[in-house]
Amino acid sequence: MTSPLTGTAQNPGSGTFGVKRGLAEMLRGGVIMDVVTAEQAKVAEDAGAVAVMALERVPADIRRDGGVARMSDPALIDAIEQAVTIPVMAKARIGHFAEAQVLQALGVDFVDESEVLTPADEEHHIDKWAFAVPFVCGATNLGEALRRISEGAAMIRSKGEAGTGNVVEAVRHLRAILGDLRAVTQADSAERYGWAKRLQAPIGLVEEIAATGKLPVPLFCAGGLATPADAALVMQLGAEAVFVGSGIFKSSDPARRARAIVEATAHFADAEIVAKVSRGLGEPMAGAEIGTLETRLAERGW
Amino acid sequence: MSRPTVGVLALQGDSLEHAELLRSIGAEVVEVRRPAELDGVGAIVIPGGESTTLSLLLGSSGLFEPLRARLEEGMPALGTCAGMILLAREILDGRPDQLSFGVIDLSVRRNAFGRQLDSFEADLDLAGAAGPPMHAVFIRAPVVERAGPEVEVLASVERAGRSKPVVCRQGEVIVAAFHPELSGDPRLHQMLLERVQARRG
Numbered sequence: 001m002t003s004p005l006t007g008t009a010q011n012p013g014s015g016t017f018g019v020k021r022g023l024a025e026m027l028r029g030g031v032i033m034d035v036v037t038a039e040q041a042k043v044a045e046d047a048g049a050v051a052v053m054a055l056e057r058v059p060a061d062i063r064r065d066g067g068v069a070r071m072s073d074p075a076l077i078d079a080i081e082q083a084v085t086i087p088v089m090a091k092a093r094i095g096h097f098a099e100a101q102v103l104q105a106l107g108v109d110f111v112d113e114s115e116v117l118t119p120a121d122e123e124h125h126i127d128k129w130a131f132a133v134p135f136v137c138g139a140t141n142l143g144e145a146l147r148r149i150s151e152g153a154a155m156i157r158s159k160g161e162a163g164t165g166n167v168v169e170a171v172r173h174l175r176a177i178l179g180d181l182r183a184v185t186q187a188d189s190a191e192r193y194g195w196a197k198r199l200q201a202p203i204g205l206v207e208e209i210a211a212t213g214k215l216p217v218p219l220f221c222a223g224g225l226a227t228p229a230d231a232a233l234v235m236q237l238g239a240e241a242v243f244v245g246s247g248i249f250k251s252s253d254p255a256r257r258a259r260a261i262v263e264a265t266a267h268f269a270d271a272e273i274v275a276k277v278s279r280g281l282g283e284p285m286a287g288a289e290i291g292t293l294e295t296r297l298a299e300r301g302w
Numbered sequence: 303m304s305r306p307t308v309g310v311l312a313l314q315g316d317s318l319e320h321a322e323l324l325r326s327i328g329a330e331v332v333e334v335r336r337p338a339e340l341d342g343v344g345a346i347v348i349p350g351g352e353s354t355t356l357s358l359l360l361g362s363s364g365l366f367e368p369l370r371a372r373l374e375e376g377m378p379a380l381g382t383c384a385g386m387i388l389l390a391r392e393i394l395d396g397r398p399d400q401l402s403f404g405v406i407d408l409s410v411r412r413n414a415f416g417r418q419l420d421s422f423e424a425d426l427d428l429a430g431a432a433g434p435p436m437h438a439v440f441i442r443a444p445v446v447e448r449a450g451p452e453v454e455v456l457a458s459v460e461r462a463g464r465s466k467p468v469v470c471r472q473g474e475v476i477v478a479a480f481h482p483e484l485s486g487d488p489r490l491h492q493m494l495l496e497r498v499q500a501r502r503g
Contacts, residue, residue, distance in 0.1 A: 012422065013423040014422040018423050018485075019423060023418055023441050026315055026352070027352070045354065050351070050352040081417075109418035262355070
């Protein structure tokens with residue numbers, strides 16, 4: 001993984017795709033936690049989070065409150081950056097490149113172009129190649145993942161229904177992405193053109209995943225995770241790390257639950273450890289059936 | 303002679319790239335998450351990742367003490383980025399409860415180049431190594447602020463007009479502030495395998 005050296009005169013070699021994807025690789029096997037205050041960020045770091053997502057409201061509250069959800073207040077992001085030593089991520093609206101510019105100016109370590117916020121553009125995602133900061137984007141299927149990668153995303157995550165405590169949609173997305181990926185590796189050279197057409201994705205990326213059997217950037221899981229066993233499930237399905245949003249700070253004992261999810265993610269294939277850390281965690285977040293939702297966040301983005 | 307067996311700490315971080323690189327140069331690889339998995343490994347690689355998370359998981363998995371004992375007995379080790387922090391004697395700008403093995407006499411500052419926007423790639427000259435410069439990917443990388451008298455500096459990087467040591471060795475311990483496993487340069491991993499072979503006589 002090398003890329004041409006670029007960067008600026010003061011900072012040569014910075015902002016390359018190599019360093020963007022490199023940070024995503026370093027987060028593998030870890031848990032990225034949504035936090036809304038500096039105190040929560042510290043709880044997350046103490047529990048072993050590999051990064052925090054700085055937000056004004058967790059997705060469960062965004063659903064409850066309704067209205068337009070936007071980028072967080074820079075003062076909040078600054079306070080969270082000051083509070084922890086681990087990477088800090090923040091969300092921009094889909095297509096809202098000016099919010100992303102602000103987040104880059106604030107020095108955030110990763111921008112999430114997120115369907116959890118209200119989209120700003122109904123046709124275009126952000127041109128992520130134009131930025132030095134790396135981006136993570138959501139995807140419900142392989143075509144969506146490849147389109148986001150072609151726009152410069154350095155990490156893909158599933159787009160499970162955020163704020164529901166219900167892992168079913170994240171599982172659907174992971175199985176869709178990884179199932180089609182396995183099928184593409186079996187395609188002959190003529191069929192790969194058919195796949196590119198069906199996936200609405202660049203043939204170059206289809207050729208690449210057919211050869212390597214994996215996405216060119218890490219695939220993480222997000223949306224609806226609430227328990228250590230949820231983390232173990234999605235890691236065994238092939239996610240390389242997990243995002244936990246409302247599931248931690250909407251539970252009855254956030255510090256213990258956060259720590260337990262960190263342990264279960266690290267030891268995802270070791271059911272004895274997942275069992276041990278799952279004991280007596282108190283109440284998980286209440287959660288919601290997908291059929292009862294008024295807004296399906298995963299349908300945002302194209 | 304049988305192939306050298308190298309453990310790769312696989313609690314968190316980019317252990318997969320280390321494992322692939324080690325296999326490509328002829329090592330057997332054991333992913334280490336539990337103490338029993340240390341049995342039979344002739345060397346250990348500590349990957350890049352978040353050093354605070356790795357420190358916590360080393361404690362809770364029960365790996366910290368047995369791994370420290372093996373390192374103190376002289377088991378060869380390679381640490382990259384977070385791995386360098388965990389092997390160093392002193393951590394600056396870490397968390398007060400952060401563990402380190404202290405088997406290389408360095409003072410290492412976490413995230414010393416700055417945030418992710420200051421992450422960079424550069425080409426380095428590796429002392430005593432044949433071939434082209436080493437392509438180095440620095441991700442929120444640590445910096446060596448102090449190297450003890452027994453530490454050999456094998457490569458340095460020029461940044462903001464100052465030269466900083468980024469590859470160091472002391473006895474059986476090799477550390478890099480960057481990620482040779484991401485650029486796929488096997489030379490530090492080969493150095494590790496040579497140490498394993500030398501110890502087996």
